[in-house]
Amino acid sequence: MLPVAFYLRPTLEVAGDLLGKVLVYRSPAGVATGMIVETEAYIGEDDPACHAAMGRTARNAPLYGLPGRAYVYLNYGLHDMVNAVTEAEGHPSAVLIRALEPIEGLPLMRRRRGQAPWRKGKATVPDHELCRGPGNLTRAMGITLADNERLLTSGPLTIRDEGLRAPLVVWDGRVGISVATERPWRASVAGHRSVSGRPVRNG
DNA sequence: CGTTCGATGCACT
DNA sequence: GTGCATCGAACGT
Numbered sequence: 001m002l003p004v005a006f007y008l009r010p011t012l013e014v015a016g017d018l019l020g021k022v023l024v025y026r027s028p029a030g031v032a033t034g035m036i037v038e039t040e041a042y043i044g045e046d047d048p049a050c051h052a053a054m055g056r057t058a059r060n061a062p063l064y065g066l067p068g069r070a071y072v073y074l075n076y077g078l079h080d081m082v083n084a085v086t087e088a089e090g091h092p093s094a095v096l097i098r099a100l101e102p103i104e105g106l107p108l109m110r111r112r113r114g115q116a117p118w119r120k121g122k123a124t125v126p127d128h129e130l131c132r133g134p135g136n137l138t139r140a141m142g143i144t145l146a147d148n149e150r151l152l153t154s155g156p157l158t159i160r161d162e163g164l165r166a167p168l169v170v171w172d173g174r175v176g177i178s179v180a181t182e183r184p185w186r187a188s189v190a191g192h193r194s195v196s197g198r199p200v201r202n203g
Numbered sequence: 204c205g206t207t208c209g210a211t212g213c214a215c216t
Numbered sequence: 217g218t219g220c221a222t223c224g225a226a227c228g229t
Contacts, residue, residue: 040221049221059214077212079222096221118210118224135222176221196222 002152002159007067011086011093015041015187016171018084020164023100025141026156030108032141034100034131035164037192040174041185042083043093048179052092062149063092070157072138072148079135082143084152084159098186100131101194102140109140128193167192 002021007014016039024033042050051060051073062071062085071083071094083094102109109130113119116139131137138144143157150157167189173181175197188195 042221051221054215057215073221074212076210076220076222078210081221083221098221116223133222174221
């Protein structure tokens with residue numbers, strides 16, 4: 001299990017080092033796990049895309065708290081986004097987990113994805129798309145707002161180092177936001193099928 | 204290939 | 217009332 005000290009570091013280091021680590025979620029319905037292949041850093045009140053940009057509010061309070069906990073919020077009324085809180089208490093920063101390569105619990109993931117209101121009765125989801133995108137991965141894993149502020153170092157929601165080979169990391173601009181997109185604060189595994197957005201071209 | 208748009212909830216102004 | 221750290225279907229070129 002990654003210790004609190006892992007998260008108590010500069011957010012960009014955490015964002016890069018989370019690639020290749022394994023997100024684990026244990027629910028009554030079963031266990032689901034996946035290797036993290038895409039992350040984004042949101043760093044402090046000076047980052048206009050960070051939820052802390054306007055100062056502390058009820059919603060973003062977890063960002064200001066201790067590292068090594070989850071920050072989960074609802075976006076577009078439909079999608080729960082999961083972040084790992086980083087840096088010291090009082091430094092509002094986090095890493096958004098944007099995509100996983102599914103490892104364990106694929107049938108459970110597929111069942112959950114199929115329950116999305118806009119997807120009922122549609123074609124089944126290919127394995128590598130089950131956890132592609134931040135909204136998709138929380139739905140597949142079963143992570144919800146109820147997991148906000150949960151410890152990532154013990155309990156049902158954890159991130160483990162399973163010793164997988166360190167992947168080749170690509171840094172580029174964050175996606176889905178309208179400000180500060182030029183900051184290269186999105187980390188992804190080069191060429192991985194489960195990374196959201198357009199594939200990164202290679203020479 | 205591209206753009207548009209509906210689904211859906213809530214924090215914040 | 218406005219605006220999202222989204223998703224994917226439907227349509228146009």
